[in-house]
Amino acid sequence: MTLLSLHDVSVHFGSLEVLSHVNLEIAEDDFIGMIGPNGGGKTTLVRTLLKALPYTGEVRYGSALEENGIRRIGYLPQFTEIDRSFPISVQEVVLSGLQSRKRLFGRYATTDKQRVSELLHLCGIEALEHRPLGTLSGGEMQRTLLCRALISNPKLLILDEPTNFVDNRFEETLYALLRRLNHEMAILMVSHDLGTISSYVRTIVCVNRHVHRHNSNIITSEQLHNYHCPIQVITHGDVPHTVLARHKE
Template sequence: MQQSIGPAGAHCHLPVVSVDNVSFQYEQRNVLDRLSFDILQRDFVGLIGSNGAGKTTLLRMIVGLIKPTSGEIRLFGTPLGQFRDWERIGYVPQKNAFNPLFPATVREVVLSGLYGRKKLFRRMNKDDLRKCDDAMHALRIEELADRRIGRLSGGQQQRVFLARALVNNPELLILDEPTVGIDSETQESFFHMIRHMHQRHNITFLMVSHDIDMMHAYLGYEPAHTSGKLKFYVKHTHELDNCAETNLAHSLRDLRLAGFEEPAAVR
């Protein structure tokens, strides 16, 4: 059994992500070398490393966009090559991965998070549209629903991609620099929301962020695991008083009731 990067007492939870002796080479250079770890249910894993350390490469391998040179990745216990339940995973890539000329509205982009790789052409029903409306409301982009994604500001676009990743209430949320291009107030709102979701909802997080102070404030200052230039910071939660509601609008309502105010305007 390989090393878990969650806490010692959390072995009762099944691994959500298992990376077993994974290496990745690019142009004959080792980007990742024999990396092994487990991420357990309800872990929040913050990944920090210098440029070129392989952070984005690792996330892209986990979501199946590139293949490791060697080793194996498993999602929810299933080898990556056999995994089909992609609706269980939300993924926000780095902002520079987006083509600004993509001809789609905000609503269409958010709805695309519900399609899944095996449901690409299915018809949207009323429940799908409600989930879309909830996600847009939670990220405060409902007034942008009919705007073309390429005509939005960088901060607005990133809100759309966050809504797309969250629309299906995923069990695993993978975020690659999710707050780049978003104003500081909205960054704080976002961190509050995902901390609430981690503490009260059955969601596992894997996040790369440039905001080291925010990461340390929630995850601590001592990495649970180090591999090469990568440092993994982990916080585990297993609250018994889970929220009865699971939608995104509820998560932000809870923050407002706790006295946290959202920024006044979409930037």
């Protein structure tokens, strides 16, 4: 079933066309790795999926993704807008992912707080529940924000370069966790490192002003060339490795 579809979507910043005539569908069981060069429009595409910036064309949510005006998308942004000096605990940050519910009931339920504990445990930061935000490392902050993205039980989880601030030890834990979560939700993960994600994702979406969906986690240099895709070529052998190649637009 289709969760979300883009039809002929373009995004401009002033005279700069950042996304050009994009068509894309995301299904409920997708596990997508989104790749592309810096400045290629990945974050812009993510924010377009969230309808968080002006665009032309159509962004359509399926009924599983938006019910009674409640949008079931979990989002881990590339850069957080949260003010770290704000006196708020890890638990409260995660609960803030429930805002639409809180408005209905006025306060958080005990079950919501239990869910926070479960998620913190899942991400290996259960000891931080009552820590103030300002004391967290970059990686701990990222895990906290992942818990916040998950607390509303989304149908689509979007992570924009989640491993940027994460230590290597958590990176593998994160991928294993995403694989498990993928039984319940679609996952779209932005990364500039195709080499690492290619063994986890099933689909690769290349973004460089134009957007191409490859329904495979293997792309050949020929395909990249034909699709005017920008970056890496990956081959799977006994030893996985990545060959860098650039193509003229």
